[in-house]
Amino acid sequence: MAEIQIKNVAKSFGAYQALHDINLTIADQEFMVLLGASGCGKSTLLRIIAGLETATAGEVWIGGRRIDHLSPKDRGIAMVFQNYAVFPHLTVFENIGFGLRMQKLPNDEVTRRVERVATLMHIEQLLKRYSGELSGGQRQRVAVARALAMEPDVILMDEPLSNLDALLRMEMRAELKGVLAESKTTAIYVTHDQVEAMSMADRISVMHQGRIVQAASPIEVYRNPSAEFVASFIGNPPMNFLKATPAGDGKWSVAGQVMDGPRADRPHLQFAIRPEDIQPAEQGLTATAKVVEPLGAHLLVTCEVDGSLFRAVLDSDMVVRPGETLTLAPQADRVRWFDPETTKAVA
Amino acid sequence: MTDAVASDLGADTRKPARFLYISAVVLLCAWVIVPIYFLLINTLSSPETVTSFPKPFIPEFDLGSLTFFAGFAGILTALKNSVVVAGLTMIMSIAIGAPAGYALSRFDFPGKGLFRLLILLTRAFPLPLLALPLAVLFIRTGLDDTAFGLALVHTTLAIPFAVLITFSLFSGIPIELEEAAWTLGCTRLTAFTKVVLPLILPGITASAIFAFVISWNEVFAAAVLTIENRTLTAFLLQNLDTSPLHLKFAGGFILVVPALIFIFAVRKYLFAMWGIANR
Ligand SMILES: Nc1ncnc2c1ncn2[C@@H]1O[C@H](COP(=O)(O)OP(=O)(O)O)[C@@H](O)[C@H]1O
Ligand SMILES: [Mg+2]
Numbered sequence: 001m002a003e004i005q006i007k008n009v010a011k012s013f014g015a016y017q018a019l020h021d022i023n024l025t026i027a028d029q030e031f032m033v034l035l036g037a038s039g040c041g042k043s044t045l046l047r048i049i050a051g052l053e054t055a056t057a058g059e060v061w062i063g064g065r066r067i068d069h070l071s072p073k074d075r076g077i078a079m080v081f082q083n084y085a086v087f088p089h090l091t092v093f094e095n096i097g098f099g100l101r102m103q104k105l106p107n108d109e110v111t112r113r114v115e116r117v118a119t120l121m122h123i124e125q126l127l128k129r130y131s132g133e134l135s136g137g138q139r140q141r142v143a144v145a146r147a148l149a150m151e152p153d154v155i156l157m158d159e160p161l162s163n164l165d166a167l168l169r170m171e172m173r174a175e176l177k178g179v180l181a182e183s184k185t186t187a188i189y190v191t192h193d194q195v196e197a198m199s200m201a202d203r204i205s206v207m208h209q210g211r212i213v214q215a216a217s218p219i220e221v222y223r224n225p226s227a228e229f230v231a232s233f234i235g236n237p238p239m240n241f242l243k244a245t246p247a248g249d250g251k252w253s254v255a256g257q258v259m260d261g262p263r264a265d266r267p268h269l270q271f272a273i274r275p276e277d278i279q280p281a282e283q284g285l286t287a288t289a290k291v292v293e294p295l296g297a298h299l300l301v302t303c304e305v306d307g308s309l310f311r312a313v314l315d316s317d318m319v320v321r322p323g324e325t326l327t328l329a330p331q332a333d334r335v336r337w338f339d340p341e342t343t344k345a346v347a
Numbered sequence: 348m349t350d351a352v353a354s355d356l357g358a359d360t361r362k363p364a365r366f367l368y369i370s371a372v373v374l375l376c377a378w379v380i381v382p383i384y385f386l387l388i389n390t391l392s393s394p395e396t397v398t399s400f401p402k403p404f405i406p407e408f409d410l411g412s413l414t415f416f417a418g419f420a421g422i423l424t425a426l427k428n429s430v431v432v433a434g435l436t437m438i439m440s441i442a443i444g445a446p447a448g449y450a451l452s453r454f455d456f457p458g459k460g461l462f463r464l465l466i467l468l469t470r471a472f473p474l475p476l477l478a479l480p481l482a483v484l485f486i487r488t489g490l491d492d493t494a495f496g497l498a499l500v501h502t503t504l505a506i507p508f509a510v511l512i513t514f515s516l517f518s519g520i521p522i523e524l525e526e527a528a529w530t531l532g533c534t535r536l537t538a539f540t541k542v543v544l545p546l547i548l549p550g551i552t553a554s555a556i557f558a559f560v561i562s563w564n565e566v567f568a569a570a571v572l573t574i575e576n577r578t579l580t581a582f583l584l585q586n587l588d589t590s591p592l593h594l595k596f597a598g599g600f601i602l603v604v605p606a607l608i609f610i611f612a613v614r615k616y617l618f619a620m621w622g623i624a625n626r
Pocket of ligand 2: 042043044158
């Protein structure tokens, strides 16, 4: 059992506060992804859990044991680094067995475990090589195998795939997900790539400027973003926003169109809709097409609605010309509303 | 047509430049190699040939001079002293310099930039300026005329290089390697011995050898601070006007050869220290 609890963790580097009051619970065997733009504090949080960085405040618990005062080796964790950190003076075999040797396991046990994870990561034919003789992808496999060989309670990964090329990244993504699910380890995976996050995670924690903005399942984060930041950060093309003014009795006026909305007493709200939740219709928002991009599977139309940029993903059979005026209807149950003052979602 | 003219012109302008370049290379090589070659010839000639004229261009491989050198009173003791002092210098400058290099590359502390500057500044004081106060100090503390005392002075000369070389070595080792070792069950110390040390050992050896050479070749402090326990350089300097020519040649040769071999062995790290890409 390795549930991770992060309680009120904060971190300052001198005057700069990199993390603000982080609270997060990660269930046993859960695959948690920390997602956010570069510099938002993902690595810092991961390194605090690993013990490579000391929190300024707060506690970290793993499996019911407080571990934030322990050194990295006593925390029951293993880590995979972005630049692989494969030891150049050791063979692949000795790299994978490094942690096991430190535990003073008998030789045959080391061999058995190294060979098992090497087979799992498909590098059994590379065991005699040195890291200088490996490709980036192979080094990444060695780094993951080395972490798995420790049979840790928790495996921590900091952008492990970001140095690989796109095709290899997609391949490794699926493979890593399978291997980790099988190993029954609790995993925390840091990435700035939302596709990676969506495809691998059981749960995503979206981070922004040193805070966790939302922690939920990928589909929840996508469908019901809790704040404007999440809505605009996740999804490609991103969500559309339009200004809405009250029209009385839970109705809101968006670009001259009156719609049902939340019964909120605010001077205005942000209306939000994903580009793929928009259909051409008889009645709806009046949009002027600006750029038309046929992407094969569908048609991406960038338009202007009420002076704002507005993107729609339409059926690829449609014919739209730049300058043409369209009437676009948002799918009612997919519309979301945000309070511009707090930037939080309003139900 | 225009092509031919252009290429002709190109060849015309390139030829003198190329000639100049090659002559410069030859001249520079000769500058270094010719004296060493004469040293070699004279060392491997019989004492009679050394004093005769004209000189042969091919060594006769006569070990007379070297045998005479080995038999000269006090020379073997001086040689032994040189080795002892250089050995002590090597050990002390690495023992002090390597941890300093590690700290500089791994930790941020106030005054780090100033510290690096100060390390270099130790070379700004000419030894003759320091020699007299040092001699007085050494006589008071009883360090004068000892191998250890001289090694101390040589260590201060070698330390800046030891610190700078090891600093660049440690900086070349990503901190993630150490961090990975920590997460895999190492303490700071075991991570150092199991990961960092094996990676920098060749470089440490090189900087140790360099410290050895600095001490081996140093003559001023050696001449001022020792009387009975002279090192080879000081001994040769002292006997320069009284000793026969072939002894000087043999002595010079014995001094130059180890230094040459060592410098050649560690050239890669010297380039690295000065930021010159090698190969
Ligand atoms: N050792 C450090 N000293 C000072 N500032 C740091 C240090 N490590 C990280 N930071 C700062 O903390 C912020 C978060 O960094 P990091 O956790 O690495 O971001 P991410 O991994 O999300 O890209 C960044 O603004 C970074 O500049
Ligand atoms: Mg990072």
